[in-house]
Amino acid sequence: AEARSMESLEKQLICPICLEMFSKPVVILPCQHNLCRKCANDVFQASNPLWQSRGSSAVPSGGRFRCPSCRHEVVLDRHGVYGLQRNLLVENIIDIYKQESARPLHAKAEQHLMCEEHEDERINIYCLRCEAPTCSLCKVFGAHKDCEVAPLPAVYQRQKSELSDGIAMLVAGNDRIQAIITQMEEICHTIEENGRRQKQHVGLRFDSLYGILEERKKELLQSIAAEQEAKLQRVRGLIRQYGDHLEASSKLVESAIQAMEEPQMALYLQHSKELLKKITDMSKASISSRPEPGYENMDHFSINVDYVAEMLRTIEFQTGA
Numbered sequence: 001a002e003a004r005s006m007e008s009l010e011k012q013l014i015c016p017i018c019l020e021m022f023s024k025p026v027v028i029l030p031c032q033h034n035l036c037r038k039c040a041n042d043v044f045q046a047s048n049p050l051w052q053s054r055g056s057s058a059v060p061s062g063g064r065f066r067c068p069s070c071r072h073e074v075v076l077d078r079h080g081v082y083g084l085q086r087n088l089l090v091e092n093i094i095d096i097y098k099q100e101s102a103r104p105l106h107a108k109a110e111q112h113l114m115c116e117e118h119e120d121e122r123i124n125i126y127c128l129r130c131e132a133p134t135c136s137l138c139k140v141f142g143a144h145k146d147c148e149v150a151p152l153p154a155v156y157q158r159q160k161s162e163l164s165d166g167i168a169m170l171v172a173g174n175d176r177i178q179a180i181i182t183q184m185e186e187i188c189h190t191i192e193e194n195g196r197r198q199k200q201h202v203g204l205r206f207d208s209l210y211g212i213l214e215e216r217k218k219e220l221l222q223s224i225a226a227e228q229e230a231k232l233q234r235v236r237g238l239i240r241q242y243g244d245h246l247e248a249s250s251k252l253v254e255s256a257i258q259a260m261e262e263p264q265m266a267l268y269l270q271h272s273k274e275l276l277k278k279i280t281d282m283s284k285a286s287i288s289s290r291p292e293p294g295y296e297n298m299d300h301f302s303i304n305v306d307y308v309a310e311m312l313r314t315i316e317f318q319t320g321a
Helices: 002-012 037-047 088-100 136-140 152-260 265-284 306-313
Strands: 026-028 034-036 064-066 073-075 125-127 132-134 149-151
Touching: 002 088, 026 037, 026 088, 034 037, 037 064, 037 152, 064 152, 125 136, 125 152, 149 152, 152 265
Parallel strands: none
Antiparallel strands: 026 034, 064 073, 125 132, 125 149
């Protein structure tokens, strides 16, 4: 039971980057996950390659990376990873664990890994040609006697380091991909915003054209209406003059007819002279004013908008500055 408890504790003290027990100092991320400061700096450098290109050993300031455990974005201040808070509790637990365990991490598991060919021999070397762990007897007498071997801990540490580097590269690659996705999402948002603004701008420009057309239409219609009214007033005035003359002439005809019916010559002659003068004057009186031919024509107000329509059809977006 105690061994299981220690193994469970070991799992809680493993860094998700180097897969080793946390090394001091241990930093705590805003998402409450922990990393070795060195591993946190490696992830930060991988996620911010521009900082590496400076060729300076100074601590980078600012920047961001994602937690390898939960993908939460960690935003750093000008102190970089050195601005992250140390997790003293985890460091104290590591100290206690190391005091309680005299053997290295995973030693208990390794002592049970025995050679299948030589049951009493522990697997303690690594065959570089076959790329497989084996025991000393296999190297001396067995299948690996002609192979090149290396100490198991050395190969273990090297491959674990390679795996850690691979994890860091994958994490950095994922962060770069996420950054690209975020950038393209921002581009989409900018495209939508720019499109909306340009649509509004084009709409306002056409509204301005509509306003100009409406104003010009109003002015031209007013010109037609003014001349129409002037001509109507003149012709109607002439109609009234001719009407008055016709009415007076008709009354004079009635008076002349009544005089013709007068049987008494003396009475007839008393009024005939004046009546004849009126008829003579009425006959001589004439209204000579009449509208000239074509006076009613309004064709001079016709307009040709074909060239304007053609010009409007050629409206296009400006190219270049």
